[in-house]
Amino acid sequence: MNLHIIKHPLVAHKLTLMREADCSTGKFRTLTKELSRLMAYEATRDFETEHCDINGWCGHINGERIKGKTLTVVPILRAGLGMLDGVLDLIPTAKISVVGLQRDEETLQPVSYFEKLVDKMDERPALILDPMLATGGSMVATIDLLKAKGCRNIKALVLVAAPEGVQTVHQAHPDVPVFTAALDSHLNENGYIIPGLGDAGDKIFGTKHG
Ligand SMILES: O=P(O)(O)OC[C@H]1O[C@H](OP(=O)(O)OP(=O)(O)O)[C@H](O)[C@@H]1O
Ligand SMILES: O=c1cc[nH]c(=O)[nH]1
Numbered sequence: 736m737n738l739h740i741i742k743h744p745l746v747a748h749k750l751t752l753m754r755e756a757d758c759s760t761g762k763f764r765t766l767t768k769e770l771s772r773l774m775a776y777e778a779t780r781d782f783e784t785e786h787c788d789i790n791g792w793c794g795h796i797n798g799e800r801i802k803g804k805t806l807t808v809v810p811i812l813r814a815g816l817g818m819l820d821g822v823l824d825l826i827p828t829a830k831i832s833v834v835g836l837q838r839d840e841e842t843l844q845p846v847s848y849f850e851k852l853v854d855k856m857d858e859r860p861a862l863i864l865d866p867m868l869a870t871g872g873s874m875v876a877t878i879d880l881l882k883a884k885g886c887r888n889i890k891a892l893v894l895v896a897a898p899e900g901v902q903t904v905h906q907a908h909p910d911v912p913v914f915t916a917a918l919d920s921h922l923n924e925n926g927y928i929i930p931g932l933g934d935a936g937d938k939i940f941g942t943k944h945g
């Protein structure tokens with residue numbers, strides 16, 4: 736399975752704070768950003784670098800830089816937006832491609848409502864951002880879309896994954912590694928991850944009522 740569970744005390748601690756039932760919108764949003772920043776550090780660990788000559792204070796010296804075309808981050812609306820700033824803290828030059836998907840509450844199928852990708856997708860690595868990998872439908876639809884645009888180097892970064900979603904993504908796209916802070920137990924009858932975080936989009940945007 737192309738799954739990477741990021742083990743780090745800070746990651747575990749922050750995720751536990753997010754799981755608390757009384758976690759406020761502000762706190763949830765801050766923790767999402769902090770966690771995304773830490774996880775992006777791990778997810779980019781195998782990026783290829785190349786040597787380069789630079790002008791240092793004492794003359795020409797050898798440096799190292801990331802090889803190839805600038806990465807595009809792909810937040811899946813809405814909840815993926817909560818992860819964007821944390822990742823951009825680490826990769827400020829990243830290009831941003833936005834995919835809007837809303838899971839139908841009855842069928843649990845993703846419904847597409849927005850799409851704006853950057854140019855040269857076939858040359859860029861892509862890092863998909865979404866806090867929740869539940870059935871995997873939204874992630875598979877996003878990878879399908881990126882591949883249709885020629886993208887070949889794709890990674891997925893999620894805060895929490897359900898085994899069902901990991902399996903679905905792996906079956907459809909075994910080449911796409913999934914990075915997560917936790918592999919949780921299962922989905923409930925409404926397609927929510929248990930124990931999970933609840934509705935991440937509602938918590939980040941403050942649209943949770945009651
Ligand atoms: O793996 P899946 O079963 O497809 O479920 C996961 C998707 O569901 C949530 O989004 P939602 O549809 O609630 O939209 P939102 O981000 O606007 O709240 C979540 O952020 C994922 O995109
Ligand atoms: O547990 C889940 C499943 C889908 N979307 C969420 O926000 N949470």
Ligand SMILES: [Mg+2]
Pocket residue numbers: 814934935936937
């Ligand atoms: Mg939601």
